[in-house]
Amino acid sequence: MLSLDEAQSQLLALATRLPSQSKPLSACSGHYLAEPVIAKRTQPAADLSAMDGYALSSFTQPGPWRVIGESAAGRPFGNEVGAGEAVRIFTGAHVPAGCDTVLIQEDAIRDGATLKLNGSELLKPAAHIRRAGGDFLEGSTLLDTGIKLTPGAIAVAAMAGYGTLNVGGRPHVSILASGDELRAPGELCDDAHIPSSNTPMLVAMLSGLPCDVTDCGIVEDTMEALETAIQNCMQSDIIVTTGGASVGDHDLVEPVLRKLGAQIDFWKVAIRPGKPLIVGRIGKTIILGLPGNPSSAYVTATLFLLPLVRFLAGCTAPLPKVNNGTLNHAIAAGGKRTELFRALEENGVISIFSRQDSGMLTPLSMANALLINPVDAPARVAGEPAQFLRID
Numbered sequence: 001m002l003s004l005d006e007a008q009s010q011l012l013a014l015a016t017r018l019p020s021q022s023k024p025l026s027a028c029s030g031h032y033l034a035e036p037v038i039a040k041r042t043q044p045a046a047d048l049s050a051m052d053g054y055a056l057s058s059f060t061q062p063g064p065w066r067v068i069g070e071s072a073a074g075r076p077f078g079n080e081v082g083a084g085e086a087v088r089i090f091t092g093a094h095v096p097a098g099c100d101t102v103l104i105q106e107d108a109i110r111d112g113a114t115l116k117l118n119g120s121e122l123l124k125p126a127a128h129i130r131r132a133g134g135d136f137l138e139g140s141t142l143l144d145t146g147i148k149l150t151p152g153a154i155a156v157a158a159m160a161g162y163g164t165l166n167v168g169g170r171p172h173v174s175i176l177a178s179g180d181e182l183r184a185p186g187e188l189c190d191d192a193h194i195p196s197s198n199t200p201m202l203v204a205m206l207s208g209l210p211c212d213v214t215d216c217g218i219v220e221d222t223m224e225a226l227e228t229a230i231q232n233c234m235q236s237d238i239i240v241t242t243g244g245a246s247v248g249d250h251d252l253v254e255p256v257l258r259k260l261g262a263q264i265d266f267w268k269v270a271i272r273p274g275k276p277l278i279v280g281r282i283g284k285t286i287i288l289g290l291p292g293n294p295s296s297a298y299v300t301a302t303l304f305l306l307p308l309v310r311f312l313a314g315c316t317a318p319l320p321k322v323n324n325g326t327l328n329h330a331i332a333a334g335g336k337r338t339e340l341f342r343a344l345e346e347n348g349v350i351s352i353f354s355r356q357d358s359g360m361l362t363p364l365s366m367a368n369a370l371l372i373n374p375v376d377a378p379a380r381v382a383g384e385p386a387q388f389l390r391i392d
């Protein structure tokens with residue numbers, strides 16, 4: 001059986017990033033950058049005032065000065081300012097030639113054209129001035145290929161002179177829930193049936209990523225139904241099935257994939273929960289057969305589906321970030337599979353829920369972390385280090 005690391009590497013190695021596309025900045029949020037952002041301009045392009053007041057030369061203190069004009073944002077004062085002279089200035093305006101400091105208006109007394117200091121404290125050179133290039137210089141690399149475009153990253157790209165950016169493509173993901181016991185969420189269930197909680201859970205997990213998701217509904221446990229349902233999704237980049245991934249008589253995902261001529265890249269990974277994960281391909285479509293147990297589906301989606309979507313969409317660090325924390329209580333030694341315990345993390349201190357049955361949803365609904373118990377890890381006591389993934 002593949003280890004977690006091997007299985008994640010194999011999955012990403014068989015995927016091909018989607019072609020990039022140019023998008024206006026207003027449509028770039030959450031996408032992955034497909035080219036570096038290299039500043040097309042220097043910011044600020046000139047020395048600017050950080051406050052409303054008066055620009056003058058610090059060498060001419062303590063004044064008084066004669067106010068000879070005005071520099072406003074977008075309307076610079078075009079002339080040189082001489083000894084004994086000052087210019088009214090506003091936040092964001094060019095500091096005129098001949099000036100090296102800004103006297104804020106609260107510290108000034110203005111009488112007609114005459115300006116005096118309001119007090120005895122002298123201004124230092126460069127006070128209240130934002131230096132040209134203080135934020136970035138033309139030609140500098142501001143954002144690297146593959147990063148996620150946050151609002152701040154989009155703003156810096158705009159300031160750097162970009163109106164559009166090349167970003168990764170949006171993978172299309174189809175979700176199929178397999179099982180005769182399943183009903184659509186909200187439908188009445190007798191005691192032989194359950195709501196398909198996996199479908200809305202997976203849609204929610206994908207909602208923060210640049211991808212398009214289709215809920216393909218519930219498929220009954222027959223070879224024909226599953227075959228047809230999978231064939232109907234072949235335009236997708238990824239088909240996700242949940243349920244039917246194990247070895248029971250009604251677990252049909254693997255036999256149906258074989259019947260459809262799929263390449264089965266791997267089946268079963270040394271993780272708990274989530275062992276029966278199936279990864280296969282038909283043409284360019286990657287099929288992820290997630291186990292049906294809700295927590296197993298959640299964990300395998302976190303470890304495999306979301307990284308695959310991120311990778312296809314152009315992310316260069318698609319795997320979930322592993323964080324370091326400390327245990328709030330003892331945990332048993334690790335076994336032959338990497339365990340992922342639903343847990344609560346507060347200020348880096350992690351407590352796992354006592355109920356870890358992969359069929360249960362209440363611990364998952366309260367968890368904000370998955371604690372990682374590596375293969376063959378020694379038993380640990382409270383206060384010892386532990387690694388975890390954040391989940392939201």
Ligand SMILES: Nc1nc2c(c(=O)[nH]1)N[C@H]1C(S)=C(S)[C@@H](COP(=O)(O)OP(=O)(O)OC[C@H]3O[C@@H](n4cnc5c(N)ncnc54)[C@H](O)[C@@H]3O)O[C@H]1N2
Nearest residue numbers: 177179195196197198243244245246251275291292293296
């Ligand atoms: N003899 C063995 N039995 C099982 C093994 C094994 O190795 N040998 N593996 C177990 C593990 S681990 C898991 S996980 C499950 C995975 O089973 P399947 O992927 O085949 O899933 P199902 O049997 O269809 O369902 C399991 C469980 O989850 C419920 N379910 C299914 N779909 C949904 C959904 N959309 N929303 C909510 N809940 C769902 C289903 O009703 C079952 O209770 O196999 C073990 N068995």
Ligand code: MOO
Nearest residue numbers: 273274275296358
């Ligand atoms: O992996 Mo199953 O996912 O252990 O319940």
